[in-house]
Amino acid sequence: MEFSIESNYDVSKNGWEVIMAGEIDIFNSEQLKSSLLKLINEKGKNLYLDCAKLTFIDSTALGALVGVLKNVKQGGGDIYINSLKPNLTKLFKITNLDKVFIIEVN
Numbered sequence: 001m002e003f004s005i006e007s008n009y010d011v012s013k014n015g016w017e018v019i020m021a022g023e024i025d026i027f028n029s030e031q032l033k034s035s036l037l038k039l040i041n042e043k044g045k046n047l048y049l050d051c052a053k054l055t056f057i058d059s060t061a062l063g064a065l066v067g068v069l070k071n072v073k074q075g076g077g078d079i080y081i082n083s084l085k086p087n088l089t090k091l092f093k094i095t096n097l098d099k100v101f102i103i104e105v106n
Contacts, residue, residue: 003028007039015046015077021053024061033064037071045077052083062095069101080104 003022010017016039024032036047047068069079082104084092092098 003032005032005035007035009044010048013044013046013048015044015048016040017048017050019050019053023056024054024064025056025058026060029058029060029064032061033067036068040068040072040075040077045072045075047072047077047079049079049081050083051081051085051088054085054088057088057091062091062097066097066100078102 003020003024005021006019008017009015018036018039020032040047065079072079080102081092084103089098089103092101092103
């Protein structure tokens with residue numbers, strides 16, 4: 001399955017709501033990183049990642065998200081991740097990234 005993102009700026013949250021779908025891996029993680037950085041550089045300081053339609057991420061995707069987080073933190077913002085599937089929640093927990101990102105439980 002291919003990877004896609006949709007984004008919408010939310011003034012009340014001073015950030016972007018981003019719906020991610022498909023699989024993020026070594027082949028498209030750089031695309032993810034550049035797309036998210038472009039949004040943050042455009043306006044806002046927070047990212048709200050909706051992962052309900054995300055089916056797979058690998059270590060390069062996690063690295064891309066960490067790289068984006070560093071940029072977001074420099075701007076005084078944060079990354080909020082919600083609607084993770086159980087297998088992806090487990091991945092964030094075993095890598096301790098659940099302590100780095102704000103994981104919102106639905």
